Amino acid sequence: EVQLVDSGGGLVQPGGSLRLSCAASGFTFSSYALSWVRQAPGKGLEWVSAISGSGGSLYYADSVKGRFTISRDNSINTLYLQMSSLRVEDTAVYYCAKGQTAAAGHNRFDYWGQGTLVTVSS
């Protein structure tokens, strides 16, 4: 059974940093691209970042480029999102989501984590 468990959220001040993790099981981790998708309170879904199965290709939404870094450790089946220079508008539930191929493009999201809440506030 595919499982994605998101963690690492919390309350952080504007300008601060936070690292999110997504622990995966039930599939061959390195064979699939992964993404982070966020949802601000009461709002819709926004794709944030994606990484290929090998970790060699990285993609970011313009809203987070230069502030967030996606990475993965295929030896321990874990995806990360390092977030820095956080802004109030980054407040959201962050979900990790699995694609169907190793390449980041052409991937719908067939499995999702439960989400972790990031609150940026002073």
Place this chain on the structure above:
Amino acid sequence: EIVLTQSPGTLSLSPGERATLSCRASQSVTSDYLAWYQQKPGQAPRLLIYGASSRATGIPDRFSGSGSGTDFTLTISRLEPEDFAVYYCQQYGSSPPWTFGQGTKVEI
């Protein structure tokens, strides 16, 4: 960036009725790369439809998708109580950003 516009914003229906949700793209989306998701309060989204018309694993056949180019539709043939939720379309072409529509809420 491809902008997806969903309509209506809210659909008020009763169990047993048919629901028709629309998703319009600002530029053509190769039909292989349009998905629909269902989200209930406090839960992660769930993949319903991919490739514009293929049902994901375990999705009941009352859910169907259609369309091509810039106009896509999700149809729920007979609403069950568990179908009342928010529905999002998403395009997932070769290049980022992979965008979502703003959602349609199906309510009783």
